[in-house]
């Protein structure tokens with residue numbers, strides 16, 4: 099069988115949340131793209147089920163608005179946080195935060211989102227979307243590989259297809275093969291969150307019973323046991339994520355989680371616990387895996403920086419990369435000089451997006467996850483002051499919602515949590531060494 103040769107301007111590897119919107123938008127701008135994915139269909143997995151308003155607006159404006167009219171997507175308007183006392187017997191504080199007027203987040207099963215994106219894109223991309231193929235570089239040992247890469251894949255009954263792209267975008271997720279070809283770092287296979295004083299394990303579970311409040315993202319923190327996150331998952335019931343000190347769930351963790359969830363039922367009606375519900379350990383760590391560019395190769399989304407599953411930040415950052423890449427490819431000029439400049443501009447942007455997210459996730463951590471003494475001070479401050487100053491929670495929701503692209507500093511976060519100047523020394527004295535290292539790392543990235 100003879101092989102066919104195609105020469106797209108941009109080869110996008112990975113038809114996921116980042117790759118699919120990127121391909122459709124470049125195609126609409128008249129740029130010749132080829133989008134490939136090794137999967138034929140997306141599996142049902144515990145991954146990205148909560149989309150903040152910022153990325154939702156982006157997808158709506160960029161050709162995918164029809165998706166969100168389906169009953170498989172449900173809106174979330176506010177976030178409700180409950181703080182339990184030391185003994186888990188009382189609610190010692192409650193905070194409700196609302197997205198700014200007219201804005202909301204959405205929840206969905208991960209595979210439903212990916213399949214819907216692919217469905218919309220396929221109508222326009224036609225044979226420029228190829229699923230279920232394994233791409234092989236054919237000249238990886240050549241010194242010129244990163245400037246003039248060539249690939250091949252086989253299609254059933256059609257022989258092999260050779261690809262000579264001008265650009266290659268790796269949108270192929272955490273364990274990116276494109277990053278390997280670029281000789282970038284390997285992603286850690288971590289299962290634990292080692293932020294703060296304690297090492298925590300995140301567990302995901304599905305509960306068949308519908309949530310008591312459909313449009314609210316519920317968070318219940320107990321100082322001794324862990325933090326429960328629960329939200330409506332259309333077509334399923336509820337998705338739960340549970341973050342607990344590692345020691346409490348290390349052995350026999352499935353039963354331990356069931357016991358802990360039962361304790362929480364007093365404060366949050368999660369409906370009957372289905373013992374057959376799938377419960378999985380969830381990898382969670384915020385890790386930069388750049389550089390984002392090398393020669394003709396560019397990385398975006400999880401391929402260049404893994405986010406934690408907290409607060410729906412993964413999709414936000416992936417689509418921020420996509421929106422910059424759309425601009426960069428639009429500006430592409432034939433001159434090597436301009437290509438080099440836009441590449442550098444993108445690489446810097448991707449890194450700064452990641453460090454911005456680090457700050458946002460870190461501040462979220464303090465608000466909802468931490469079980470060290472300092473988080474009690476923060477909760478106290480939040481409870482005392484936020485009701486008097488509604489602009490503060492609105493600002494925080496805008497940051498988490500991806501509605502503002504501000505890059506807050508650690509000091510600004512301290513101000514928001516009420517830990518200004520004089521109290522900062524006290525804060526640092528209360529923190530464990532892991533959290534101190536985390537702060538220095540974030541500060542050195544700003």
Ligand SMILES: Cc1cc2nc3c(=O)[nH]c(=O)nc-3n(C[C@H](O)[C@H](O)[C@H](O)COP(=O)(O)OP(=O)(O)OC[C@H]3O[C@@H](n4cnc5c(N)ncnc54)[C@H](O)[C@@H]3O)c2cc1C
Nearest residue numbers: 112114115116136146147148270271399400407410412413
């Ligand atoms: C448990 C969990 C929960 C999360 N919850 C949320 C959440 O609620 N909200 C949120 O915003 N973020 C969440 N995240 C993060 C979010 O899932 C990611 O940030 C997001 O999926 C990144 O999108 P992506 O397109 O970069 O990568 P992916 O979604 O990983 O997509 C990569 C695509 O590339 C394909 N691929 C991989 N290798 C190859 C290859 N060699 N060749 C061809 N194709 C390939 C894959 O099949 C896939 O289609 C969560 C993460 C986890 C682990």
